[in-house]
Amino acid sequence: MxxxxxxxxxxxxxxxxxxxxxxxxxxxxxxxxxxxxxxxLSAGYWLIYTIYxxxxxxxxxxxxxxxxxxxxxxxxxxxxxxMLLRIxxxxxxxxxxxxALMVGTTAAIYMLLSFKSDxxxxxxxxxxxxxxxxxxxxxxxxxxxxxxxxxxxxxFYFSKKQEGVFxxxxxxxxxxxxxxxxxxxxxxxxxxxxxxxxRLDFLLRDWLHIIK
Amino acid sequence: xxxxxxxxxxRIVFLVLALAVALPLIFPLGxxxxxxxxxxxxxxxxxxxxTGSVVILSFDYDPSTVTELQPMAQAILExxxxxxxxxxxxxxxxxxxxxxxxxxxxxxxxxxxxxxGRDYINLGYKVGGMVVxxxxxxxxxxxxxxxxxxxxxxxxxxxxxxxxxxxxxxxVSLSAGDPGLKDWVLTAHDKYGVSVAGGTTAVSAPGFLPYxxxxxxxxxxxxxxKAAAEYELLMEYEGPASLNMNPQSVAHxxxxxxxxxxxxxxWRKRKAALKSGxxxxx
Numbered sequence: 001m002x003x004x005x006x007x008x009x010x011x012x013x014x015x016x017x018x019x020x021x022x023x024x025x026x027x028x029x030x031x032x033x034x035x036x037x038x039x040x041l042s043a044g045y046w047l048i049y050t051i052y053x054x055x056x057x058x059x060x061x062x063x064x065x066x067x068x069x070x071x072x073x074x075x076x077x078x079x080x081x082x083m084l085l086r087i088x089x090x091x092x093x094x095x096x097x098x099x100a101l102m103v104g105t106t107a108a109i110y111m112l113l114s115f116k117s118d119x120x121x122x123x124x125x126x127x128x129x130x131x132x133x134x135x136x137x138x139x140x141x142x143x144x145x146x147x148x149x150x151x152x153x154x155x156f157y158f159s160k161k162q163e164g165v166f167x168x169x170x171x172x173x174x175x176x177x178x179x180x181x182x183x184x185x186x187x188x189x190x191x192x193x194x195x196x197x198x199r200l201d202f203l204l205r206d207w208l209h210i211i212k
Numbered sequence: 213x214x215x216x217x218x219x220x221x222x223r224i225v226f227l228v229l230a231l232a233v234a235l236p237l238i239f240p241l242g243x244x245x246x247x248x249x250x251x252x253x254x255x256x257x258x259x260x261x262x263t264g265s266v267v268i269l270s271f272d273y274d275p276s277t278v279t280e281l282q283p284m285a286q287a288i289l290e291x292x293x294x295x296x297x298x299x300x301x302x303x304x305x306x307x308x309x310x311x312x313x314x315x316x317x318x319x320x321x322x323x324x325x326x327x328x329g330r331d332y333i334n335l336g337y338k339v340g341g342m343v344v345x346x347x348x349x350x351x352x353x354x355x356x357x358x359x360x361x362x363x364x365x366x367x368x369x370x371x372x373x374x375x376x377x378x379x380x381x382x383x384v385s386l387s388a389g390d391p392g393l394k395d396w397v398l399t400a401h402d403k404y405g406v407s408v409a410g411g412t413t414a415v416s417a418p419g420f421l422p423y424x425x426x427x428x429x430x431x432x433x434x435x436x437x438k439a440a441a442e443y444e445l446l447m448e449y450e451g452p453a454s455l456n457m458n459p460q461s462v463a464h465x466x467x468x469x470x471x472x473x474x475x476x477x478x479w480r481k482r483k484a485a486l487k488s489g490x491x492x493x494x
Binding site: 025113114117 | 223226229230233234237238276278279280306337339342343346397398399402403413414415417418422425426427429435436437438456459460463464467
């Protein structure tokens with residue numbers, strides 16, 4: 001039975017993979033069906049997953065087994081119910097309170113950590129003496145890092161018109177930005193090809209058994 | 213009715229690209245990749261950590277990115293076990309827990325059986341991202357009172373010495389997005405001082421490069437399939453990532469050729485338009 005289910009799963013996977021790929025030729029009913037099933041299945045999967053893996057172990061089990069030590073969980077439960085009231089127009093306003101609480105706490109948590117990690121630590125990481133390194137590659141790399149950061153930041157300085165001598169760092173900054181966009185594009189191509197490799201590997205290995 | 217030439221050309225490109233990926237998968241070309249310092253740094257972090265250390269591998273991805281991240285996870289897990297590290301698997305993504313089980317199973321098939329609860333443990337998925345990591349920094353047990361099989365925290369021998377994140381020697385997050393590696397850097401390293409290395413999908417790798425810096429916010433970074441192949445190379449074996457670098461390399465060459473052809477065509481079109489403009493103006 002398990003073997004049969006495995007084979008069925010592989011055939012279904014192959015069917016849906018080919019249905020999605022068929023969009024590359026043109027829009028068609030196979031693609032549309034696969035797309036709709038994916039959307040519906042994902043929504044159903046997440047609903048069940050949330051209930052059984054988040055709500056049951058973290059809320060219901062704790063409340064039913066040891067209410068005395070976990071009664072504080074009633075507060076997030078109440079906030080969760082208030083969030084769901086968005087579906088009732090007359091009580092919709094109540095959902096604003098849990099949303100406000102979530103936005104506020106998330107912003108506070110991220111603000112503190114981001115300020116330390118993305119601002120202070122990043123500035124400190126740029127304050128490097130390039131000549132402390134013995135390798136010429138590291139020396140040149142560190143100089144490029146410092147010049148790139150300064151010119152890149154200067155490019156986004158709009159309080160003074162950038163002309164004449166003041167336009168030079170800005171132009172250097174554009175070059176650094178272009179190189180970084182190129183690197184991002186290269187990485188993106190690699191990621192997308194990896195996805196294609198994954199799917200073709202599945203079709204050729206698991207479905208057709210062409211690759212052993 | 214005349215067919216749209218651009219549409220036909222696009223279909224040809226898709227077909228050629230599919231062939232460029234499929235053929236090297238069937239007939240591997242034996243292309244080898246070369247290591248980079250970013251991957252070497254991650255390798256060194258694992259390599260230089262003493263035997264018996266408790267470490268975390270966080271499986272922050274799902275099956276959609278398995279081609280890139282699973283070979284990475286398995287190579288690091290193999291390395292960690294060979295060095296005698298005790299591995300705790302956590303997951304910031306719901307299906308990460310299954311990805312961890314798959315990695316444990318595959319690496320054990322290669323290295324031999326490891327003892328669950330002593331050599332490794334799967335604590336599973338926890339919702340919350342950064343808040344979960346902060347909780348682990350204060351008290352590990354309150355965040356993960358049980359493992360995925362229902363074992364109580366205090367009954368797991370591997371966790372006897374683990375009270376908080378500070379008892380962990382390093383964290384490697386295999387991350388496909390948010391929550392993931394960034395939360396580990398911001399919290400585990402920058403708040404609790406734990407060494408963090410990461411493996412990401414190629415798409416998100418450039419965004420993490422600034423963290424590999426003098427402050428060692430990130431010890432090493434593995435970006436995409438190529439980095440996974442590099443790690444396999446450092447481990448001296450040819451795994452799935454190394455094999456998949458064959459179609460990857462062929463596809464990259466093809467894309468470069470297509471970009472060149474596209475630019476030549478655009479240049480010729482512009483030149484023809486300029487010429488016809490000059491003729492029209494006399």
